[in-house]
Amino acid sequence: xxxxxxxxxxxxxxxxxxxxxxxxxxxxxxxxxxxxxxxxxxxxxxxxxxxxxxxxxxxxxxxxxxxxxxxxxxxxxxxxxxxxxxxxxxxxxxxxxxxxxxxxxxxxxxxxxxxxxxxxxxxxxxxxxxxxxxxxxxxxxxxxxxxxxxxxxxxxxxxxxxxxxxxxxxxxxxxxxxxxxxxxxxxxxxxxxxxxxxxxxxxxxxxxxxxxxxxxxxxxxxxxxxxxxxxxxxxxxxxxxxxxxxxxxxxxxxxxxxxxxxxxxxxxxxxxxxxxxxxxxxxxxxxxxxxxxxxxxxxxxxxxxxxxxxxxxxxxxxxxxxxxxxxxxxxxxxxxxxxxxxxxxxxxxxxxxxxxxxxxxxxxxxxxxxxxxxxxxxxxxxxxxxxxxxxxxxxxxxxxxxxxxxxxxxxxxxxxxxxxxxxxx
Numbered sequence: 001x002x003x004x005x006x007x008x009x010x011x012x013x014x015x016x017x018x019x020x021x022x023x024x025x026x027x028x029x030x031x032x033x034x035x036x037x038x039x040x041x042x043x044x045x046x047x048x049x050x051x052x053x054x055x056x057x058x059x060x061x062x063x064x065x066x067x068x069x070x071x072x073x074x075x076x077x078x079x080x081x082x083x084x085x086x087x088x089x090x091x092x093x094x095x096x097x098x099x100x101x102x103x104x105x106x107x108x109x110x111x112x113x114x115x116x117x118x119x120x121x122x123x124x125x126x127x128x129x130x131x132x133x134x135x136x137x138x139x140x141x142x143x144x145x146x147x148x149x150x151x152x153x154x155x156x157x158x159x160x161x162x163x164x165x166x167x168x169x170x171x172x173x174x175x176x177x178x179x180x181x182x183x184x185x186x187x188x189x190x191x192x193x194x195x196x197x198x199x200x201x202x203x204x205x206x207x208x209x210x211x212x213x214x215x216x217x218x219x220x221x222x223x224x225x226x227x228x229x230x231x232x233x234x235x236x237x238x239x240x241x242x243x244x245x246x247x248x249x250x251x252x253x254x255x256x257x258x259x260x261x262x263x264x265x266x267x268x269x270x271x272x273x274x275x276x277x278x279x280x281x282x283x284x285x286x287x288x289x290x291x292x293x294x295x296x297x298x299x300x301x302x303x304x305x306x307x308x309x310x311x312x313x314x315x316x317x318x319x320x321x322x323x324x325x326x327x328x329x330x331x332x333x334x335x336x337x338x339x340x341x342x343x344x345x346x347x348x349x350x351x352x353x354x355x356x357x358x359x360x361x362x363x364x365x366x367x368x369x370x371x372x373x374x375x376x377x378x379x380x381x382x383x384x385x386x387x388x389x390x391x392x393x394x395x396x397x398x399x400x401x402x403x404x405x406x407x408x409x410x411x412x413x414x415x416x417x418x419x420x421x422x423x424x425x
Contacts, residue, residue: 190362
C-alpha cells in the first residue's frame, strides 16, 4: 500500500493450466481400503491406548491440570449449594416415582460417583429429574399400584410388601435404562441428539410439567387419589380431585400455600438481584428447616393429621438384582426413558458448554449416564438425568469442574433421619 493512498496493489503471475502443471507436481491421493480401516480400528499402540483411556475416563485429562488456587473454593461453594438442593429434590421426586422418599437420596448420590469419572460436562448436576421420575413412576403404578393380583403373583414373591415391590420395579427399570444408554454410547449413536429439536424438547417438558403439577395436587389437598393410567390419566385425576375436594385437609392446604408463596417471592428476589447477591438465597433449605421445626414443635401429625415423611432409613442397603419379569414388561418404557433422559441432560449440558467454550462428547455422555443408571439401579435408586434448576445453581455459584459434584456427597449422611413435611417437598 503506497503512502497516502488507500489502494492495495496485488501482483502475481497468471497461470494457464499447462504452465501450472509444469511448475507443480500432481500428488496422487491414497484411498483407504476396508482392510486399512480394520487395521486402524483394531490396531494397538501406546498413543491409541492413551486416547481410549482419556476418551472413556475424561477425568484423567482434566484432574491433573486442576487449578487448586483458583477453582477449589468455587467448587466447594458450588457443591455445597447444589448438594442442598439435590437432597431436597431427591426426596421430592421420589414421590413421583411412587417409592418412599428416602430412596430419592440414593438417586441423588450414586449417579454422581460414576459421572464424575466418565462425564464430559463440567457443570451438569446429575440426579433425579421430574420428567424421568414421572415416566418411571408410571411403570411402577402400572405394575404394582394398578396391577392385577394374578399378574403381580407371577412377578413378585407372595410375602413381599407393596413398598418393596415398588422399589424393585423402579430399580429394575433404571437398570434397563442404563443398559440401553450404555449400548447406544458404545455403538456411537450420540448423533441422535441432532434430530431432537428444541421445540420438541420444550413441548415435551412443558407437557410433563403439567403431569407433575397434577400429580402433586393430591399431596397439597391430602387426598387419597387412585393411580390412573392411559392417555387421559391427567383428566381422570383432576376429575377425582374435584369430586373429592370437600375432603381436603385444611392444615395441609394452608401450609402448602404459605410455603409456595414464600419460595416464589424469594426466588423472584434471587432473580432480580442476582448481580448483587454472592450466592442465591437457599430458600428451599431455609423453609425445610423452619417447616420441620414447626411440625415437630406443634406435633402436626397428631394435632392436625398432616402427612410427614417420618424417619428415613439410615445407611445403605445391599445391592438389588433386577427383576427379569419387570425387565421384559418394561422394555419399551425403558427405551423411551433412556432417550428422554439423555436428550434433556445433553440439551442442558450443551447450553453451558457453549457458554464456557468447551466440547461435549455425545457418545461418552451416553456411556456416562448408562453406567450411572446401572450403578444407581443396582443400589435401589431410580433413573437419573439432570434438572435445569440444579445445574443453574451449580454454574451460578461458581462451579468450575465436576469436582463440585463431589461436595454434594457431604450432605447424604446429614439427611437420613430428619423429619420433613410433604408440603416442603
